[in-house]
Amino acid sequence: MEHKLPALPYELGALEPYISKKTLEFHYGKHHQAYITNLNNLIKGTAFEDASLEDIVKHSEGGIFNNGAQVYNHTFYFEAFKPNASAEPNGKLKAAIEASFGSFDNFKAEFSKAGATLFGSGWVWLVVDTAGKLAILKTKNAGNPLRDGFIPILTMDVWEHAYYLDTQNARPKYIENFWNIINWELVEKRFEE
Amino acid sequence: MAFELPKLAYAYDALEPHIDARTMEIHHSKHHAGYTNNLNAAIAGTDLEGKSIEEILANISQHSVAVRNNGGGFYNHDLFWKVMSPNGGGKPSGDLLTAIEKDFGSFDAFKEEFSKAAATRFGSGWAWLVKQADGKLVVTSTANQDNPLMDIADVKGTPILGLDVWEHAYYLKFQNRRPDYISVFWEVINWEEVVKRFQD
Ligand SMILES: [Fe+2]
Numbered sequence: 001m002e003h004k005l006p007a008l009p010y011e012l013g014a015l016e017p018y019i020s021k022k023t024l025e026f027h028y029g030k031h032h033q034a035y036i037t038n039l040n041n042l043i044k045g046t047a048f049e050d051a052s053l054e055d056i057v058k059h060s061e062g063g064i065f066n067n068g069a070q071v072y073n074h075t076f077y078f079e080a081f082k083p084n085a086s087a088e089p090n091g092k093l094k095a096a097i098e099a100s101f102g103s104f105d106n107f108k109a110e111f112s113k114a115g116a117t118l119f120g121s122g123w124v125w126l127v128v129d130t131a132g133k134l135a136i137l138k139t140k141n142a143g144n145p146l147r148d149g150f151i152p153i154l155t156m157d158v159w160e161h162a163y164y165l166d167t168q169n170a171r172p173k174y175i176e177n178f179w180n181i182i183n184w185e186l187v188e189k190r191f192e193e
Numbered sequence: 194m195a196f197e198l199p200k201l202a203y204a205y206d207a208l209e210p211h212i213d214a215r216t217m218e219i220h221h222s223k224h225h226a227g228y229t230n231n232l233n234a235a236i237a238g239t240d241l242e243g244k245s246i247e248e249i250l251a252n253i254s255q256h257s258v259a260v261r262n263n264g265g266g267f268y269n270h271d272l273f274w275k276v277m278s279p280n281g282g283g284k285p286s287g288d289l290l291t292a293i294e295k296d297f298g299s300f301d302a303f304k305e306e307f308s309k310a311a312a313t314r315f316g317s318g319w320a321w322l323v324k325q326a327d328g329k330l331v332v333t334s335t336a337n338q339d340n341p342l343m344d345i346a347d348v349k350g351t352p353i354l355g356l357d358v359w360e361h362a363y364y365l366k367f368q369n370r371r372p373d374y375i376s377v378f379w380e381v382i383n384w385e386e387v388v389k390r391f392q393d
Pocket residue numbers: 027031074157159161162
């Protein structure tokens with residue numbers, strides 16, 4: 001199965017001023033595309049050639065895992081943005097966040113802190129654990145919570161390429177911006193599924 | 194005594210056009226300064242205060258993650274600035290060239306192996322030319338701010354050349370093109386400094 005770069009549900013410049021068009025041109029157009037190209041090349045003639053992306057993320061190792069998980073992670077990240085986003089989730093997700101973290105602001109602070117303190121390259125996740133509770137996880141490099149039995153519902157890329165053109169060494173500024181462009185309706189949908 | 198951010202032996206724009214002034218300035222005055230400050234904070238009031246950075250790294254398995262990350266970041270960047278020079282490039286001379294030819298076959302074979310280690314390090318990290326305890330030269334790479342002086346390193350020894358392949362080292366100028374950054378590094382290597390580290 002040939003993996004393909006999914007279309008973005010918004011224009012490259014639509015997330016400005018929070019994420020610049022230039023950043024998305026490279027992040028989506030070059031990095032995400034490169035992971036897809038590498039994955040397609042690496043799976044040729046292997047047991048993963050016809051596997052779903054989720055199975056690749058769950059069961060592969062080495063280069064296939066690194067590229068496959070980066071394809072998954074970036075698609076998951078990019079599709080959960082939108083311009084003119086609402087500030088908070090609603091309904092069941094909001095209630096679950098309050099149950100797990102005390103308040104939406106506490107959740108936001110904890111998730112932001114996880115992003116600021118992840119050393120090196122990686123991802124921060126909001127996941128549903130096996131007991132149905134929400135938790136925040138950090139994974140390094142291409143790491144993905146599906147491998148440990150968690151269901152991810154929101155992710156933030158903290159590889160430097162995600163923000164360096166916009167905020168350089170100031171990762172916390174990127175994290176602050178992140179909260180303005182989350183498609184909470186999609187995150188709610190992921191949570192309720 | 195606290196660790197101090199080392200001054201560069203050249204101006205921020207001195208490595209142009211290979212490494213741009215803005216990258217150098219942020220890399221030194223923000224990233225390296227951050228590691229230095231965080232290292233000092235991590236060792237303040239502990240028995241690591243007053244120890245040399247080499248001594249701290251040699252027993253890193255016994256110290257906190259903050260000391261590992263920031264001690265590595267402090268040491269690695271200091272080495273990195275020193276092994277570059279506006280008058281760099283070319284090849285080493287004398288004993289080091291002989292040793293490289295002996296251990297890698299040729300200078301070009303070494304260059305290829307080092308470049309490959311830098312290009313294939315997934316995520317953030319460093320590529321190294323290391324002099325092992327028996328004097329043999331090897332190429333290795335480490336994740337994040339780890340280095341071959343650390344007792345936890347897979348390949349241990351004295352790093353004599355290092356290349357930072359964190360995205361912050363090249364993203365403003367090269368973005369996703371890490372291989373282009375790796376190729377300009379060869380134009381700025383201060384081989385005199387590498388030779389000195391090889392002979393020590
Ligand atoms: Fe990314």
